[in-house]
Structure formats: C-alpha cells, structure tokens
Amino acid sequence: MAKPMHPTPNLDQLESGPWPSFVTGLKRMAKDKDYVVDILGHLEHSYQTRKGYWKGGTVGVRGYGGGVIPRFTEIKDADGKAVFPDAAEFHTLRIMPPAGMHYDTKTLRQFCDIWEKYGSGLIALHGQSGDIMFQGVTSENTQPAFDAFNEMGFDMGGAGPSVRTSMSCVGAARCEQSCYDEAKAHRQVLNTFLDDLHRPALPYKFKFKFSGCPNDCMNSIQRSDMAIIGTWRDNIRTDEALAKKWFAKHGMNELVNDVVARCPTKAIQIKQIKDVRKAANISSVALNDSQALEIDNKDCVRCMHCINVMTGALATGVDKGATILVGGKRTLKIGDLMGTVVVPFMRLKTEEDYEGLVELGQKIIDFFAENALEHERTGEMIERIGLVNFLEGIDLEIDANMVSAPRMNPYVNTIGWDDEVAKINAKKAAA
C-alpha cells in the first residue's frame, strides 16, 4: 500500500468520458507506489496553476551523452524542499523500438516488469520522434533500468544535437503500397550513425524518416532532415478482376468524381476499350465489357490517390526505390520548411542500393556537421547557402525535378553558363 493520495479535483475530471484515461491508469499504479502518488500531486498542481514545473539537468548512462531526458521538480516549499518529494526526479528513458513498432507480448511484458521495478510504470507508446518513452525514473535507477533494457537487446534513442531515433511505416510487412524494405533501410541507416546518435556533437538534431510510398504515413516530408519516400519509375500495375469488382460496387459517378477528376495531372481517362492507346507508357484496365481506364504514366506524378481509392485494381509499379528529400522541419526559427528533392529516384533493391543510401546519409551528415551553424537544421542551412552549394558539397547532380519552377529573378551572375552547358552536353554524349 502506498501513502495516501493527494486531492486531485482537476485530474479526477479526466476520468469520466469514454476514451481510455491516463489518469485512471496513474491512479491504479499510485495504489502501491508513493512515486506515482506524488506524480499525480505534481500534475494536479500544474492543472491548478496552469504552469509546468519540471526543469532539465544532466542525467545519463555510462558511455552515452544523450537519451535520458532529465526532469527535476521545481515545486519547492519556503525551505527549498520538494513539495512532492517522491516525484522529485522524473526522468524519461528514450528507447528505440523495432522498425515499424512491432512487438510480441513477451517483450512488452518484460518492458512492464522492468519499468514497474525501476521506474514509475508509465510507458508512452510512442513519443513524437518514435521512441518508446519510459517515463518517470530516479537518477539512481536510471542506469540499472537501462541495463535491463539493453540486456533485452534494446538501445537508447537520441536526444539533443544528435542523430535522432527514426520511424518507418508498417511497410513491406503488411502494406501493398510499400516500394522498398523500409525496416531494412531504417535499421541499416540508423545503425551506421550510432555514435552520432548516442553522443550528441552535431550542430543540431538530425532526423531520418522512412515512408514506403508517397502517402508518407511517417510524415517525413514535414518532419525530417532526410526523408526517404518510396516511389516507382515504371507503369502503374492493374488487375482486371479487382477493377471490375470495384466498378460494379462503386459505379461510374464515383469513378469520375473520386478517381478521374481527382488525378492532379489529369493522367487518367475513361475510354472505350477499343480506343485505349497501345504505348509503352500506358497502363489500362477494363472496368466492364466496353469501358476501360487509361493512365498515361508519363504524366503521372505518383501521388497515390487512384491507388488508394482502387486498392489492388491499381498498384504501384515494380521498378521501385525512393525519392530522397532534405530539410523538412517546423517553424523555429525561420518558418516551416518542407523537405525538398535531392535525389528524384534511388533504386532500392540490392544490398549495394541500400549501401548507397547509407553513403548518401553519411555525406549529408558530414556536410551538415561541418557547415551548419549552431542550432541550425539542414533546411535552414540550405536556405542560407542555397541548394546548389549543398548539392555540390555532397556531390549530387542537379536535376529539374528539384524545383517547382526555375529562377524567377535575374539576380545571378551567369558567367559560367557555357561551361555548364558543355558539361551537360559532354555527359549526354558519354551516356
């Protein structure tokens, strides 16, 4: 039995209603843990005063410079003593999950046992960077708790100016839209940078995210310094049986309004079967005995919409890989930045292909480490130095797919124009 509960009139109101309540969960643990009794008191104090009361500090595990998020209470009495002494230290351990966040129950139960023993028992699945967040541990118990997770084969995630824990979608394990082996890429890339992940020494954080197709379920374009988004180069595949089944169920109105009209590049047309073009870049599939969908793959931008709507009837191609985008991040400090294309297509099939991805990551991180200012993300660095300087620094060829439009102002010295043209022509001639 734990000590008596603090009154928590505000938190109590978060126990009603149908959605699962984290307060009810905390209260259950508080029945036999003084630690959680005081965490509830601490949180209720925040609810009453509408302010936070944790400050950071320095807590870590042997050999690593990050991964523990230290928290010390700032709710003190007149003598400087913690008002909630059992929750005076409330650190978080960031532990990296398996790619795709898959678990067996034995592993989750072991996590629970360890965290019940050493920590508060509160686990967030998962944090916004993709870590398992083991929330609430004292400084003293930090090392033994980490040792127990490490013994299971799990390792610390990133924090501070370092390579951060990554995320990848369910991908090839369960999704027909997967365009590469996301889990393999995720693991291979991240495990190359463990030194940069565990010992923060970069100008600022660096995030990789892996999405298997342009639906980008990992939100990589907006949230990562290097986004690896699956795509394909060849034609959309079709399946007549599934197309006819879809059409029989949904009909012409939905086909026109929800599929054809929503194609962003008008690459889809409905035609009489006899009129469908026969060309290498045309995909087509019969919808009934007389009509067919015709897709001009040269116009298709691989947005995924028609494939999302008519799953199976339409599918990604087989010449698969990824588009690589660099520099995504949220506002602070220069405003929101999307990742932008630096590699329009990188094939991801063979071991060498995956090694090429790792090498590109290495080059980008090296360049970032040498050229970014303190607290500057890749996107801000590129904004400051210009994309061309960045590309030259990491040895990538420019490509018209990297821009939404060419330059809109004359403020550039084009003295080297002829040389550039000569280089492009020489390359064309050599190809």
Added chain:
Amino acid sequence: MNAQVNAPAPAAAAPRKTVECGVPDNKPYLHPKFIANYGNWKYHDRPRPGVLHHVSHTGDQVWTVRAGTQRQMDHYTIRKLCDIADNFAEGFVRFTIRSNIEFMVSEEKQVAPLIAELEKSGFPVGGTGNSISMVSHTQGWLHCDIPGTDASGVVKSMMDELYEEFKREEMPNRVHLSTSCCEINCGGQADIAVIIQHTKPPKINHDMVANVCERPTVVARCPVAAIRPALVNGKPSLEVDEKKCICCGACYPPCPPMQINDPEYSKLAIWVGGKNSNARGKPTFMKMVASGLPNNAPRWPEVNAVVGNILRTYKADARPWERLADWIDRIGWPRFFEKTGLPFTKYLIDDWRGSRANLNASTHIRF
C-alpha cells in the same frame, strides 16, 4: 609498477558494459503472416471500421484490428492489452504513429471476439479509413520542461468528444489531429492542430540569467533580434525589446529565467489544413485560423467547441476524398470562415518572411 594496480577488478565489481546494439531487428517481432508475405501484399479492404483485411499475391490473408489507447499507459493497461493479444489474437501487436494499437489474426472468425473483448475492456475499435484518428501529441505538464499546457488531458477531452467519429468511417477523408504545448509544435502537422500561442513577452528573472544562460546563444535564438545583453541591477542579464517581440518562446528553452508561460496569457490557437501525404495535391502546411482561446484545464471546452465546429462543418460540406486542405482549396478561405463562423482577424494575414506568397495575387474571388 605495482602489479596489483593492473590486475583486473573482480567481475562482480565491474560495471556492466553497454552493448551499443542500435535499432533491433524487427523480424522476431513480426506476426508470422507478415514474415511469410513480406513485400508481397496485393491489396487490402476494410470489412468494417477498425478492421483492415490484407490479401497477398499468394492468396494468404491477415486481419488487423485497430484500437485506441491513451498513449501514456500504465503497465497494467499494457499487460491487459497483452492478455487480449495472447487470448484473442496471436501474441503480436504493433503501434501506429498515432498511438493506436493493432492486433493481427490469421482468420476472419477471430475478428469479432477480439473486437468484443477490446470494447469490453474499454478500448475503442476504429481509427481506420475516413475516421477521426487519435490525436498525435506531446508530453505537456506531465513531463516537459517548457510546456504551456498539458497534452494528455487536452487529448483525453478531445477524444471523449470525438469518440463516435473514431469508431466510424463517416468523414469525407481521414482526419489527423495533433496538439502541442508550445510553438515548437512537437505534435506535428495535422488536418487540425491545437497549439499554444503566447501573447506576452517573457518575464525575465534577472537574478538568474547570468548563472543559468549562455547569453550569446539566447540572443542568437530570437527570430526577430529582439533580445540584447544588458546590465540589470548591476548584474549581467538580457533585455527584450517588447515592441519587436513576437512571443514565440524560442528564448525560453535555452534560458529558463525568460519565463514565457503564463496561466492567462498563454493562449491556444487552432490550425487547419496540414497534409503530409502527396495524394492529390502536394503536401501542405497548416494555417492558423483561430487564436486567443483560454488554457482552460482540465477539459478545455473552448478549444473543443472550435475543433468540433470545424469538424462538423467539414463533414457536412466536403466531398468524398477531400482532406480538410482539399475542401478549403475548393471552397476558398473566405467561405471557410463564413461557414465555420470563425472571425478572420488581421492576425491571420501572414507577415513573416515569404509571406507575400500567401496573399491573393489574382482576381480569383468567389462571390
């Protein structure tokens, strides 16, 4: 040299050596059907909300049942979910980016009993397709060192209101929500996001600055160069040009004595139209459509009223497959404000760098 000094320490006293093992291989944690059909799936459908049915090129099938969780879970809750996975599924689970849990089963007949057990145990089944999925969120007062508000509590109050929409697939397209306890926006881009918006410059504890803050770093963090070093009461400190200050809070993380959080003046803003998918239009960033909402713990009714109103308007007015951004793209911003009744104030006209791109450089106007 003393030989004893170099002798290895007894094994018991040696600290355990960390194995720098990195991201674990996920293969041992995959459902057997996932291993058997890895990279070979053909299509999927959704037999009912909360259930995905995937079929592979070999004809193999797997059913996934998705349920909502509170994300910050006590170990009893996780053990309960494990019991359900062992007794009603096949011992394997995974989590989505929005903290939903997924249970995989090999046969269709396992689906109904699994759903019944989940719902009996208080876990709503849903979050698939055109539903409102769980809010992606942050740590808030529970654990963050710079939070303007709580996260789990806001999310609990929102999801209580949106519970039925989580369990149904009745929205025009999927709806992603996020909440963030400061303007860093760790909750991320979403169709609708709730984010703290401070409205007063930081209150500086001048006695602390010199001891706690690296002053040049703090000066460099300010996006509008409003902070400068100053001597206050004879102590080296910092001062803020309050006319320039945009109240973003960027100075607070590197310098906690620059207290930006305020029980009254840290307000909540609502943002709409973020979309990370490339489907149809290119990905979009969200836009601010409301601000000045009170940080009204424990249930934030004013925030819920605005979010609920936007969602109801979108549901009633958008066409199939229109995400919130697609819908606004069609109807235009003036009608978005008209239909939702939200006031379009001068603060919603962007004046940050690159902002002229957000002005209407055309005569395209819907009358």
